[in-house]
Amino acid sequence: MLTPADIERLSHIGFCPLRWPGLAVPRDSFPARIVEQHRSGYVIHDGSDTLDAKSLPRLRHRVEHASERPCVGDWCLAAQRHGGEWMIEELLPRFSTLVRGAAGETQSRQAIAANIDHVLIVTGLDRDYNLRRIERYLVLVSASGARPTLVLTKADKSEDIERFRAEVQVIAPGTPVHAVNAKSADSCAALAASLRPGETAVLVGSSGAGKSTLTNTLLGAEAQATGAIRASDGRGRHTTVSRALKPLPGGACLIDTPGLREVKLTGDEDLADAGFEDIETLTSDCRFRDCRHEREPGCAVRAAVVQGELDPARLASWRKLGNEIARAGENALQRVQRRQHDAAMAQALRDVLKKKGRK
Ligand SMILES: Nc1nc2c(ncn2[C@@H]2O[C@H](COP(=O)(O)OP(=O)(O)O)[C@@H](O)[C@H]2O)c(=O)[nH]1
Ligand SMILES: [Mg+2]
Ligand SMILES: [Zn+2]
Incomplete structure (x- = not known):
């Protein structure tokens, strides 16, 4: 005990x-x-x-x-x-896990972090900014058991923060958004306060988005090598650490991760839980229940695009992610079936050998 x-x-x-x-x-x-x-x-x-x-x-x-x-x-x-x-x-049994499809052609899955309460999706308000990638992260997080928060870094370099904020609110209704200068503790105070004692958060996002800078600011110390430091000291010891969990002064824990080059879905995600409620709701207004939102008459989804209420890029993203989930789910099922088949064959072989042995 x-x-x-x-x-x-x-x-x-x-x-x-x-x-x-x-x-x-x-x-x-x-x-x-x-x-x-x-x-x-x-x-x-x-x-x-x-x-x-x-x-x-x-x-x-x-x-x-x-x-x-x-x-x-x-x-x-x-x-x-x-x-x-x-x-x-x-x-110990996990209460949440952020999982992605492993990079490359494999159907394997990789855990990014376990037992997390928050996933901080970090996007720089520079060339990194990409609504479609944020949508993809939101879908991945939807299957994790943790809550997403959007962190827009490099707010100190942007003149259009309110536009960015408004755009991400459309694709992530109800999801907290923090626009910050990751180098400034004052600017990150509200974000820090949202991580309560005992909770664990993991940072995800592209390389260079500001995850390690944010980690250092929240820690109040230079604990994680940032891009700037890495450039000056070559391959320091810290750069070999792929993922690290750090206790924060306020009592929460933070996990920094390297940038994911590929954000592959696993097939366990559900678009209806991933910020796509707007489109999922529209689909229930289509005339045909199996409407594919292509050429069918009475399609509420296409009507919303025509009326300028739904961004066609978001609709394309929804389709793409939906197809990817379906394909990954199908692959995972086949994998399980193959394993079950292999196990059954092995058992049959053992039975035959046992019978032979008895004769
Ligand atoms: N001006 C400014 N620079 C930032 C901000 N966040 C990160 N950077 C810079 O962006 C570069 C990459 O940051 P880093 O934390 O290493 O990114 P990571 O790959 O996500 O860990 C570094 O040079 C940081 O100083 C920010 O909010 N404002
Ligand atoms: Mg980093
Ligand atoms: Zn439709």
């Missing part, structure tokens, strides 16, 4: 006992959070210290999807092995 002192210590890195009521911690092991992920292993945090750790092979290999492997933000039970090495032996 965890003592009140354990819980108090672990709360610094976002532990909430209500998430895992009656958690049984075996003797000699302790709860910890994965705060960094490297090629060769992990760094875990026990509330007071960080430790280098490995994970049991079972946790990496005997999983349905790669996204179930230990990742930053995961809570685990760890123990010290005879050789002195720290080992991740169990993962």
